[in-house]
Amino acid sequence: MREFKNIRTVIFHILAWVGVFIIPEFFRPDSPAIPSRIFSFQHFLTFNLPLVVFFYLNAYYLIPRIMRKKPLYAYVLSVIGIMAAILLFNQLLRMEMPPPQRMLPLREGRGIGMGAGGGMRLFLLFPLLFIWATSTSYRFIIDQLKADRQNKERENIHLKTELSFLRSQISPHFIFNILNSLVALSRKRPEQVEPAIIQLSQMIRYMLYENDELKVSIEKEIEYLQNYIDLQRLRFGDSVQVIFTVINETTGKSIEPMLLIPFIENAFKHGVGLIEKPVIEIHLHADDKDFWFTVTNKFNDADPKDESSGIGLVNVERRLKILYNNHHHLRLMKDDEYFKVELSIELQ
Known part of the structure; x- marks a missing residue:
């Protein structure tokens, strides 16, 4: 049952990420200046993959290992440092991409491709902030659900222990009354x-x-x-x-x-x-x-x-x-x- 639950969780995460990356395509303007990036390996490597890595890094390492065990400023600096590293990785990787794979500019002299590194970093910063907020919320939600489940398990254990104790009281109490009945019966x-x-x-x-x-x-x-x-x-x-x-x-x-x-x-x-x-x-x-x-x-x-x-x-x-x-x-x-x-x- 637990393995089945884990499989369902993995499938849910995969479907959620597919939705996150596909939904923006429905709002993309129908313009040759803004080509579809859904099947672009460059876009996956420089945009989608860093967001996925950042989500799980924050949810499963930064929050439980740094935020809850070290001073808060250590967590804040870690998040800022990782965001900066992702932006730098994105820019360096795009510089290595051949020119035909670079994204076309939206406007002359002001695009989101290599000609506008600052614009590209800004373009990636907002999704990073959104993923950070989503990842943090996700972590707190699953921790709360886990805490509720553990509290319920402890309560069930407590009730079972109390119930066993109450049952154990019934037996000697009952035997005591029955023996009194047999004593009276033996006399009458x-x-x-x-x-x-x-x-x-x-x-x-x-x-x-x-x-x-x-x-x-x-x-x-x-x-x-x-x-x-x-x-x-x-x-x-x-x-x-x-x-x-x-x-x-x-x-x-x-x-x-x-x-x-x-x-x-x-x-x-x-x-x-x-x-x-x-x-x-x-x-x-x-x-x-x-x-x-x-x-x-x-x-x-x-x-x-x-x-x-x-x-x-x-x-x-x-x-x-x-x-x-x-x-x-x-x-x-x-x-x-x-x-x-x-x-x-x-x-x-």
């Missing part, structure tokens, strides 16, 4: 511990092999949520009403792994305990354009929770901002009895 219904451990192994397998992927299919994420909810149903039995509905109308769509589980964990963390008739409702609906996810649970502010209970939600809010910035909407709502999460994501 020890016969259910074995199937619970089997489900836990499936979830850990998902965490180990799928969590490192940038995205996973929505079907796999739903399966993962289902295993977690089934595990909680084994733990709480009929003491907690759990409603989980899924409408998946997607075809090959994917989502960030383990993005939804913190909301469900939070519901089971705060939606059970010192609560009369606890209810947890989880609804998921997805099509090829949008993803909707809601979690509703009762809560009791008088029921104390450990200080780490808020890690999951803070974590997932940051991940959403990194991964789906301007393409998601998250609402956390709370009244006297219920806490509700509404999440919508534009699938791409």
Whole structure:
């Protein structure tokens, strides 16, 4: 890809120079005193070639090596010296040209050929100044584009590093909550511990092999949520009403792994305990354009929770901002009895 990009750049430069040298021919007066110079080797050698050399010399050597590393006057003197050298080279080369190849005078006694060396130097000076201005602008533009690209790459690296850190926080936090669930299950219904451990192994397998992927299919994420909810149903039995509905109308769509589980964990963390008739409702609906996810649970502010209970939600809010910035909407709502999460994501 990089080689292809370099080839495109070379082709663009060639076409640009061809345009620069051909366009003036369209404005040349139709007069035998001013012959066409488009195919003139003399004109190429004494006019076109010095301009091309000066353009790239200024853009790739004078500006990066002298202007930015040495005093400004060194750069100014270098530019003036190179311009003077080009003008001198042009005059000496024309003096060596045979008379038939010299350009015809525009007016008697005042031409742009050998009879008017000062006029010729003036004729070449203006294009040199134009090429210098164009070359300098070109250099500053490509440097700015490079700086923007590097800043974006650094930002992407920073976001990837932060995202990896956030994911690494999810796993131990999740395992901690699951182990608490198994401890409670072993006390209430020890016969259910074995199937619970089997489900836990499936979830850990998902965490180990799928969590490192940038995205996973929505079907796999739903399966993962289902295993977690089934595990909680084994733990709480009929003491907690759990409603989980899924409408998946997607075809090959994917989502960030383990993005939804913190909301469900939070519901089971705060939606059970010192609560009369606890209810947890989880609804998921997805099509090829949008993803909707809601979690509703009762809560009791008088029921104390450990200080780490808020890690999951803070974590997932940051991940959403990194991964789906301007393409998601998250609402956390709370009244006297219920806490509700509404999440919508534009699938791409």
